[in-house]
Amino acid sequence: MSDQMGFETLQIHAGASPDPATGARQVPIYQSTAFVFRDADHAAALFNLQEVGWIYSRLTNPTVAALAERITVLEGGAGGVCCSSGHAAQILALFPLMMPGTNIVASSRLYGGTYTQLTRTIKRFGWSATLVDFDDLDAVKAAIDENTRAIFCESIANPGGYITDLDAIGKLADEAGLPLIVDNTTPTPYLCRPIEHGATLVVHSTTKYLTGNGTVTGGVVIDSGKFDWSASDKFPSLSQPEPAYHGLNFHSALGPMAYTFYTIAVGMRDLGMTMNPQGAHYTLMGIETLSLRMDRHVENAQKVAKWLESDDRVEKVTYAGLESSPYYDRVSRICPKGAGALFTFAVKGGYDACVKLIDSVELFSHVANLGDARSLIIHSASTTHRQLSDEQREASGASPNVVRVSIGIESAEDIIADLDQALAKAVS
Ligand SMILES: *Cc1c(COP(=O)(O)O)cnc(C)c1O
Numbered sequence: 115m116s117d118q119m120g121f122e123t124l125q126i127h128a129g130a131s132p133d134p135a136t137g138a139r140q141v142p143i144y145q146s147t148a149f150v151f152r153d154a155d156h157a158a159a160l161f162n163l164q165e166v167g168w169i170y171s172r173l174t175n176p177t178v179a180a181l182a183e184r185i186t187v188l189e190g191g192a193g194g195v196c197c198s199s200g201h202a203a204q205i206l207a208l209f210p211l212m213m214p215g216t217n218i219v220a221s222s223r224l225y226g227g228t229y230t231q232l233t234r235t236i237k238r239f240g241w242s243a244t245l246v247d248f249d250d251l252d253a254v255k256a257a258i259d260e261n262t263r264a265i266f267c268e269s270i271a272n273p274g275g276y277i278t279d280l281d282a283i284g285k286l287a288d289e290a291g292l293p294l295i296v297d298n299t300t301p302t303p304y305l306c307r308p309i310e311h312g313a314t315l316v317v318h319s320t321t322k323y324l325t326g327n328g329t330v331t332g333g334v335v336i337d338s339g340k341f342d343w344s345a346s347d348k349f350p351s352l353s354q355p356e357p358a359y360h361g362l363n364f365h366s367a368l369g370p371m372a373y374t375f376y377t378i379a380v381g382m383r384d385l386g387m388t389m390n391p392q393g394a395h396y397t398l399m400g401i402e403t404l405s406l407r408m409d410r411h412v413e414n415a416q417k418v419a420k421w422l423e424s425d426d427r428v429e430k431v432t433y434a435g436l437e438s439s440p441y442y443d444r445v446s447r448i449c450p451k452g453a454g455a456l457f458t459f460a461v462k463g464g465y466d467a468c469v470k471l472i473d474s475v476e477l478f479s480h481v482a483n484l485g486d487a488r489s490l491i492i493h494s495a496s497t498t499h500r501q502l503s504d505e506q507r508e509a510s511g512a513s514p515n516v517v518r519v520s521i522g523i524e525s526a527e528d529i530i531a532d533l534d535q536a537l538a539k540a541v542s
Contacts, residue, residue: 302323
């Protein structure tokens, strides 16, 4: 098995070989909390990180590790760590980099929950985030100060329609000597590979397209292995002796795997946001068909977006795959296989028409999720982006007159027919 094989091969085979004990062809669900040490020396070597192996499932588990390895290969990274949700992945990704008093510079276009996590919750740890428009590179540069430890954005931003110019932001992060963290949930590595555009770390909510059927929550942090943690004194947890791990200098001892080992040995050990092996199993099953599903998601989204754009009950469609989108030019460079399947559209008749539309759909499910095989719909302003002010909603693309759709892999004709009948009821 080589990392050079095609995506369609790797999504099935990476991280998995027949079980050495039984020959089981599928990755077994290793439903065990602990793993027996061969002897006392073996146990000591594992705890010293001199040997890699299984200790306790809060840290690592063979089923979960197979999933981490698979996503790492698909993203072109050096190492990865799975955890309990996408939001957990964001905290876990920041943990090795941050200390009280440090900050991150993040895009103002974010998933609603991430917006709240970064602007409110992380303050409780003494961390903070400055949010700026990532199309304004001067503003991003100006927001960086001596306490900045990372730059954060989404590749295709939720609620959709916006593609970040990752090449430009990656270059800027490089010049500032800072790691770029990219949430790649919406396109998945099939449509976009942020490491190739300069990302240091990639995070995912595996809850979404990677699992692909709305069954389990999960997250993952992938490290490119390319960042020089010792180039400045900004990342002492990685470049200096770490008191929380008996004085080990992770970067000099582990090189490109320093970040990944730190995230397991200290992050998972002490934060405990573990993915369980059952959850990992569902996501491994999902990833086997990722490319097939994403191709169909994109094909359907393109058809539905085009249809909506030509309908006079609809004011505006934000899908980046439409020529009318200001971000259309970025598609071929950042996500050459398509702009994903998540977007918003504005309905004539505003807030009330949106609510009526949501209440009238039959095939679409009204849920706070995305990336399911099923088509999903939500009115962001009254739900996921409810905590935000009007201005913040506008900035993140969740104005009161827009609904967000996650286009599924059903027949495109049926998806369109459902929107057609619901629009008829909503806009009269
Ligand atoms: C869903 C989502 C998250 C949060 O993931 P959970 O698994 O729900 O914790 C983060 N970022 C994006 C872009 C998402 O869509």
